[in-house]
Amino acid sequence: MRKPTRALPFLLAGAMLLAGAAHAAPDARDLKQEEANRSLVVDFYDRFFNKHDVSAASVVADSYRQHNPEVPDGKAPFVSFFSGFFKEHPKTSSRIVRTATSGDLVYLHVHFRAEPTDRGSAVVDIFRVEKGRIVEHWDVVQDVPEKAANKNTMF
Template sequence: MLKHFRAHPLLLAGLMTLASAAHAAPPQTRDLKQEETNRVLVVDFYDRFFNKHDIASARVVADSYRQHNPDVPDGKAPFVSYFSGFFKEHPKSTSRIVRSATSGDLVYLHVHFKVEPADRGQAVVDIFRVADGKIVEHWDVVQDVPEKAENKNTMF
């Protein structure tokens, strides 16, 4: 019993050291200037494309654009085609950016999307990956803005 008791602190210290080393991420230096450049690129594109319905602003989307929204196809040309049709059907649709953030090559937008001005709309988090001055990948999470909430907080 005593032998087991003395080994336990050493074993625990060794396991903690191994666990710490296994889970420690190497320190990363952020390039805040590049992150801001990426953020400005995405915010400008987003506003022009989704609010002004300026299809030409998609010039910053890579031809090999990768899309994770299951309703929208991969590739720049199919992306533009999809939203050209959407904008024709919904000319009053808007996507108001509420906040934005960056981390490395990712740009995050928290957006209030509406098909029509009177709609409650949807809360959207759009995530874009930028490489070499082009938008190369996109993910989104979408949630309807409810009529009633169990708290007084808004979704924005």
Template sequence: MSRNPVLFCRTPDSLTLSAHKALYRSTTGSRFATWRRPTARNIRMVNLMRKSLFAASVLLAASTAVFASPVQRDLAAEEANRALVVQFYEQFFNQHQVALAAQVVTDDYKQHNPDVPDGKAPFVDYFTGFFKEHPNSRARIVRSATADDLVYLHVHSTNGANDRGQAVVDIFRVKQGKIVEHWDVIQDVSAETANGNTMF
């Protein structure tokens, strides 16, 4: 003789025994099924299953975030920004055509070099005086790169043929075809090296 199916379930403690049985029968669809009160072991198993399902849902959500499609970069716009900055740099720091080059700099240009004030006018005035004192100043771009609205230049800056110069990383932020912000990191080129490599 076949045995009646048994369902172990946990319902709120406030439910009566009759309510437990009614819930079970509505779940199984059988009015002849045998109902049994859940044991502590069954309750632990149910709780473990719930925790496992919760952990699985968290892992699924995390993996979805990790493997989500990255934001697409506008490489054409980045290349246009790079070309703009390279042309500006050549005119400004090598040809010393300060006023002409500065046409692509906004009036509220933000400067992070502690020796140069904010704004286009102070920027132009500062380097106009600098180039008068250092007419042989040159800045050779070794490499350039872009990331979104930023353009990075790795530069060898010198002041005459006998000057070892400085290694410079210039970072420019471009917005709507104009240079709006600048950062730089400057390091003197050493006469000695512990690794035999140049700084460029």
């Protein structure tokens, strides 16, 4: 029997969430607002994380709530953290591969690289937008392995 991987709990949790979502009553979606939120987040993300334009954080709420344990809460601490990161890693890039929205949430599937030659990491960033401001963020990061058990890419 094959030994379970570290990903198994995440797969099981995802399956349970999907099963619950299948039984939930559908809510009316405001697709125009979701697209406005998606556009806001994509523009912010590209300017901030690719161009290292920290002024792009003007769309981040002062009370920004961060769920990545390495990054502090609040807009000013967020900008300060990444200003230092960009100075240490000036060649970072974050290619947005796909996006999705659901209500006030915007999901980005990203290929992050600290250096152009790195294999990088697969990242799922989730942003919550409220009244035209990014107010909350979660992420899940997985390194791109040298070898995979299949021929699919992570992107």
